[in-house]
Amino acid sequence: MSDADMKAETNAAPLNGTANGNTKLKFDMPFFNIQAIFGDLAAPAATRAKANFEQMKVTSEEITTALCDACSTNARRSADYGTKLIEISNTNTSSALEFFSQLADARSFADLVNLSTAHGRKTFEAASAQNRELWDLAQKVATETAEPIKNSFNRVLRKAA
Numbered sequence: 108m109s110d111a112d113m114k115a116e117t118n119a120a121p122l123n124g125t126a127n128g129n130t131k132l133k134f135d136m137p138f139f140n141i142q143a144i145f146g147d148l149a150a151p152a153a154t155r156a157k158a159n160f161e162q163m164k165v166t167s168e169e170i171t172t173a174l175c176d177a178c179s180t181n182a183r184r185s186a187d188y189g190t191k192l193i194e195i196s197n198t199n200t201s202s203a204l205e206f207f208s209q210l211a212d213a214r215s216f217a218d219l220v221n222l223s224t225a226h227g228r229k230t231f232e233a234a235s236a237q238n239r240e241l242w243d244l245a246q247k248v249a250t251e252t253a254e255p256i257k258n259s260f261n262r263v264l265r266k267a268a
Contacts, residue, residue, distance in 0.1 A: 166263050173259030177252050184248035191244055195237045202230065 206226045213219045 162266075166266070169263065170259055173255045176255040180255065181248065181252040184244070184251055188241070188244045188248060191240060195241070198233070198237075199230075202226075202233065 206222070209222050209226075210219065213222060
């Protein structure tokens, strides 16, 4: 038997119509519904992704609120710090002007030495106290600014765990 004499059989059925005398064949081929196959896999993933996006949105809003609180607290405490610096500057300026006035009234070299020594001691003690006050204010600014942020991140990390 030659190749020309071979008859090929297919699972084809003729359609209802012919074109140019030729019969159109419909091949019996399985149709894969990709959407149905992957839809079953994608639906739970899409639901999880949507839930994760909602959680990220809530978390983002919480962190934004915490950062706003921190900035507000920082602004208030920084203003307190700035006010304290102005008060200290005023005190130190008054002290220096008083010292210069006393120097102008000095009658001898011994008076100048005594005034300078007393003023130096007084200035050192005042500067130490002022530095302590400023240090305490700076710690308060840092602590009160960081606290809302720290608490917010701790809440977010506990939720994520």
